[in-house]
Amino acid sequence: MNGLKVVFWKEMADHLGSRKFIILFAIILAISVSVVYILSQNISEYFSEISKEYMFLNLFTTSAGSLPSFIFFVSFFGPLIGIIFGFDSINSERSRGTMSTVLSQPIYRDALINGKFLASLTTIGIMLISIILIILGLELGVLGIIPNFEEILRMGLFFVASIIYIGFWLSMGILFSIVFRQTTTSALISVMLWIFFAFFILMIASVIADQIVPLNQNSTLEVAAKNDEIKNMILRISPVVLFQEIVIALLNPSARAFGISSLVKLNDLLPTSLSISQSLMVIWPQFVGLIALMLICFAISYIIFMRQEIRAT
Amino acid sequence: MNNKSKFIFFLGVIIIFSILGSYICAQEKPGRDFILYSEYTNIKVEKGQTYDLDVKIINLGSKIEKISLNLIKDEEAKNWDVSLLNSTWKGFEVRKVELLTEEPDYSKTLKFHLVVPEEAISGNYKFILEGISLDQVLKKTLEFSMEVAEKKEVVEEETGNLELATKYPTLENPSGKEFKFNLEAKNNTEDILVCDLGISLPQRWTAYCTPQWRDERISSLKINQNSTENLTLTVVPPLFIEKGEYPITFYVSSGENTASIELKAVVTGTYKLNYRTETGLLNIETIAGEEKTFIIYLWNEGSSAIDNLSFFSTKPEDWGISFKPDKMNSLPSVIETQKPEQIEVTIKTPAQTLPGDYPITLTLAGTQDQKNIELRTTVKVPTKWGWIGVVIIGLILAILIGIFIKLKRR
Numbered sequence: 001m002n003g004l005k006v007v008f009w010k011e012m013a014d015h016l017g018s019r020k021f022i023i024l025f026a027i028i029l030a031i032s033v034s035v036v037y038i039l040s041q042n043i044s045e046y047f048s049e050i051s052k053e054y055m056f057l058n059l060f061t062t063s064a065g066s067l068p069s070f071i072f073f074v075s076f077f078g079p080l081i082g083i084i085f086g087f088d089s090i091n092s093e094r095s096r097g098t099m100s101t102v103l104s105q106p107i108y109r110d111a112l113i114n115g116k117f118l119a120s121l122t123t124i125g126i127m128l129i130s131i132i133l134i135i136l137g138l139e140l141g142v143l144g145i146i147p148n149f150e151e152i153l154r155m156g157l158f159f160v161a162s163i164i165y166i167g168f169w170l171s172m173g174i175l176f177s178i179v180f181r182q183t184t185t186s187a188l189i190s191v192m193l194w195i196f197f198a199f200f201i202l203m204i205a206s207v208i209a210d211q212i213v214p215l216n217q218n219s220t221l222e223v224a225a226k227n228d229e230i231k232n233m234i235l236r237i238s239p240v241v242l243f244q245e246i247v248i249a250l251l252n253p254s255a256r257a258f259g260i261s262s263l264v265k266l267n268d269l270l271p272t273s274l275s276i277s278q279s280l281m282v283i284w285p286q287f288v289g290l291i292a293l294m295l296i297c298f299a300i301s302y303i304i305f306m307r308q309e310i311r312a313t
Numbered sequence: 314m315n316n317k318s319k320f321i322f323f324l325g326v327i328i329i330f331s332i333l334g335s336y337i338c339a340q341e342k343p344g345r346d347f348i349l350y351s352e353y354t355n356i357k358v359e360k361g362q363t364y365d366l367d368v369k370i371i372n373l374g375s376k377i378e379k380i381s382l383n384l385i386k387d388e389e390a391k392n393w394d395v396s397l398l399n400s401t402w403k404g405f406e407v408r409k410v411e412l413l414t415e416e417p418d419y420s421k422t423l424k425f426h427l428v429v430p431e432e433a434i435s436g437n438y439k440f441i442l443e444g445i446s447l448d449q450v451l452k453k454t455l456e457f458s459m460e461v462a463e464k465k466e467v468v469e470e471e472t473g474n475l476e477l478a479t480k481y482p483t484l485e486n487p488s489g490k491e492f493k494f495n496l497e498a499k500n501n502t503e504d505i506l507v508c509d510l511g512i513s514l515p516q517r518w519t520a521y522c523t524p525q526w527r528d529e530r531i532s533s534l535k536i537n538q539n540s541t542e543n544l545t546l547t548v549v550p551p552l553f554i555e556k557g558e559y560p561i562t563f564y565v566s567s568g569e570n571t572a573s574i575e576l577k578a579v580v581t582g583t584y585k586l587n588y589r590t591e592t593g594l595l596n597i598e599t600i601a602g603e604e605k606t607f608i609i610y611l612w613n614e615g616s617s618a619i620d621n622l623s624f625f626s627t628k629p630e631d632w633g634i635s636f637k638p639d640k641m642n643s644l645p646s647v648i649e650t651q652k653p654e655q656i657e658v659t660i661k662t663p664a665q666t667l668p669g670d671y672p673i674t675l676t677l678a679g680t681q682d683q684k685n686i687e688l689r690t691t692v693k694v695p696t697k698w699g700w701i702g703v704v705i706i707g708l709i710l711a712i713l714i715g716i717f718i719k720l721k722r723r
Contacts, residue, residue, distance in 0.1 A: 110721050256667045270670040270689070278668045281694035288702035295709045299716055306720035 003107040007115025008122075015085065015123040024081055025127055028073070029134065035070050036135045037142070056139065056147040057154060057251045070135065071247045074128075074162055075240055076198060079169040081127070083190040085120040086173020088183040090305065095183065113305050117174060117298060124166050129159060150253075153276050158250050161287065165243040168294040169194070175301035178308065197238040205234035239293055242286040249283040256282050344375035347412065349444050349455040351425070357460045364427045368397070368455065370444060371420040372412035379447040381409045382423075390438045394428040397442070410444075425457065435461045474502040475536075475565055475572040485579040488554045488616040492578045494546040495525065498565050500536035508534045511564040517551040518559070534565065548578055553648035556582040556617055582617030584681035586644075589653075596689040602664030603695070609686070611644070611677060612653035618645040619679035624656065627674045633661035634673065644679065666692045 015021050060070045090113070093099045103109065132155065139145055147155070172193065176186035209231035213223060235241040248255050253273035274282070350369040358364055372378050384395055398404025400422045410421050425442070442455040476499035484492045500506050510532055512520050521530045525543035536542050546563055561576040591608045599605035613619050622641040626634040637657040644654065658675065675686040 108721070110717060256669055269667065270672055272670045274668055278693055281696070281699055282668060284694075284699050284702050288705055291706050292709050295706075295713055299709075299713045302713075303716055303720065306716075 003111035004115045004118075007107060007112050008119045011116050011119030012122060015119060016126075020084060021123065021127075024084065028077065028081070028127070029131055031073050031077075032070055032131050032135055033138065035068075035073070036138050056145050056151045057253070060135075060155075060158075061248070061251045071158075071244075071251065075165075075244050075247065078162060078166045078243075079194045079198065079240070080191075081124060082166040082169025083173045083187070083194060085124065086170040087177050087187045087190045089116045089120065089174050090177040091181055091186060092177070092183050094181065109306055110302070113174070113302055117171065120170050120174075121163065121167050124170065125159075125163050128162055128166075132159060150276055154250050154253070154279070157276070157280065158247060161243065161246045161250065161290070164287075164290050164294055165239060165246075168239050168290065168297060171294055171298040171301060175297055175304070178301050178305045198240045201235060201238040201241070205231045208234055236286070236289070239290060242290050242293075246283045246286050246290065249279050253279060255279075345378070345446070345451060346373040347371060347378055347380060347444065347446070347451060347453060348373060349442060349453050351455060351457070354456060355458045355460075357462055358427070358429045359462060360429050360433050361431045362429050364429070365398075366425040366427070366457070367400070368423045368425050368442065369420055370410055370412065370423065372414060375414055377414060378412045378451070379409060380412065380444045380451075381447070382407060383443040383445075385441040385443060387439050389434075389436070390440065392430055393433070393438070394426075394430070395440060396426045398424040398426050400424055427459070429459075429461060433461050437461075474570040475500060475506065475508065475567065477563065477565060477572040477574040479574060479576070482575065483577040483579060485581060487583040488550060488556065488580045489552065489583060491550070492548040494548065494561075494563075494576050496544045496546055496563065496574065497541050498534065498536055498544060498572070499541045500538060502570070503538045505538055506536050506567040506570065508536060508565040508567040508570075510534060511566065512546070513562045513564075514548065515559045515561075518548060518561075520546060520548040520561070522546050546576070548576075550578065550580060553646070554580055554616060556580050580616070583615035584617060584619050584679070585614040586619060586677055586679065586682045586684040587612055587614050588677065588684055588686060590686075590688075595687065596670075596691060597660065598691045598693065599660055599662055600693050600695050601662050601666035601668070604659055604661045606657055606659045609656045609658055609675070610653035611656055612647040612650070613644045613682075614647060615682070616646050616648070617681075618643045619681045620644075622677060622679040625676040625678065627676070628660075629666075629671050629673070631663040632671075632673070633659075634675070635659045635661075641679075660690065662690075662692055664695075668692055668694045 090099075093102065102112065136147070136155075169190075173186070173190050176189050177183070180186040180189065209227045212230055213227040215224060215227050219227075236245075253276075254271060256269075256274055256279075280287070348371050350371065351366055353366055356364070356366070370380060370382075382397055384397055386393065386395060397407050399407050404424050404426070407423055410423075412421065413419055425440075427440075438459045438461065440457040440459070442457070444453045444455075445451070476497075478497045478499065479494055481495070484494065486492055498508065510522050512522075514520055522532070523530055523545050525545050531544075534542060534544070548561060550559070557580055559578045559580065561578055562573055563576060564571060564573045566572075589610045591610070597605060597607060611622075620643050622644050624636040624639055626636075628634050635658070637659070641654070647653065656677075660673070669692060671690045671692060673688050673690055675688065677684045677686070
């Protein structure tokens, strides 16, 4: 435990002092603040679209003009942060030759990898929560909207989901940094996977769905729903999509379904808000999937790292 | 004279006479004649009554006639009020009539107006209507005879010194509504009467009396001599009452003077379904894929039974809603049953139901009344999937910890 603590605090100090952290933080902060600021400037324009019950939450999900919404930034650039913190965590030490030095200290291997992972995750958490709090403060100050208890709870869950989501990308980055000796290789592969899950999966999913259930102009709604269902099933391989669905359900209390097939069922529903537990139940599979992905990814990297031979070069 | 010459002689005589006759007749009618005519010239009259008899004067001649008319009364009929009026509704007296020769003005209809005095002695009275043409040449008379009969005491019965009357003695209302009778109390005496009011009602009924258009409830009433007071009698039936006819008798009395009137209140049946859910709330929580049973209490607040009750529902697709019992032949009034009926409603939602609020409508329809129950059904996701998720995460964590322990300290 002592070793873990040492590694953790050392890594934390490294991260928080590093230039890449400051630059990343500045970029994300600037984007988020500008989104919220523009949104709050044009609040009257969006006022009619926003349900008054959850106005505060809506500010996170509403996109202002050409600027996408805050959750869009998190879902697309969160992975990048995770990758940046993870891709060189092991192999850079190895290439610098510091690994064996560290391990010659009374520090165990598991303490090293756990400490690195936890430190990175904590750093990301600090970053996220400070951004959320800045936005919250801005909204409070500019708009004078006070979030209600449920909104705060939902935002808390959103924070947890974001941590898990970015944690997945972090553990994936660490995995690649263990597997590949070169930092460039691990960085490239991580970014490639990110691009694949964020962008290419969309195309692949629709191509496959169209192959299985072809759509044309005469297709009935049922066929379209079937097609959409298949597409969604494929899309849900991607953690990006999982996270997006989670966030939509969490930040939009009236959301309860994704895809055309479920839209058909919506007809009978009253457009009321769900309670937070029900919202959570709606995206619980996605949530579980995301947690599992993160844990499995980390477990694999842990196993590989523990079995690796480390020689002093 | 033989037969043939006899026949010719008679024929000749007849012809001569007929020519002569027609000549004489033409000579006798110098184109001037009129008649006085009435349908009824002998009538029976009653004391104190007024009669109008139509009298026609018709010009039969070919000249315009001016005829003065006189009414000649008997000595005994001196104090009778008789006059000859024209035929308009409120006629004026006529002394002279001018008749033209052509239609329509060759005849006039007049009214022989006759008021029989109260104190007339029974017997026969004669009136002669005399019409004399202006040049006194033509003179016609028409005789009326009137027989005055004694008033029948039985028929009269002197309506009493106090009288009660109403235009609408029978009123009909659904049960639960009060009846308002408008009554007239009439004092025929020459004194001011203070009357007590009384009523006899069916059991459990109540009533009160107010002056018309006013709110004060009164139990006695002052009526001036020879005048009428308007009253409103409000009769309140008991809250729950069967349909039927209920007789009511209303009295006024002042000393020995009494009057009563029979009234009737007809209560028609009412039908009013009412319901309550077990909790009194109109929302139900259920879990997708599971059955939810709740109870609706149903009763008939009306006074008569509602027949052929059946239950329907409008609901989202694939939902199942069943009722137990699913119909009732008759739902008697709650007054009879003293307790509501229980209906078990079972809602089955399909397993894939999205969580949220769904509106469903239950229709309780009988022949006489129906009721819609709008329910909001809150469907929740079954929590078992949540626990399965937790178990999965727990498993993965356990594996991770297992790995930690196994590979630790190298």
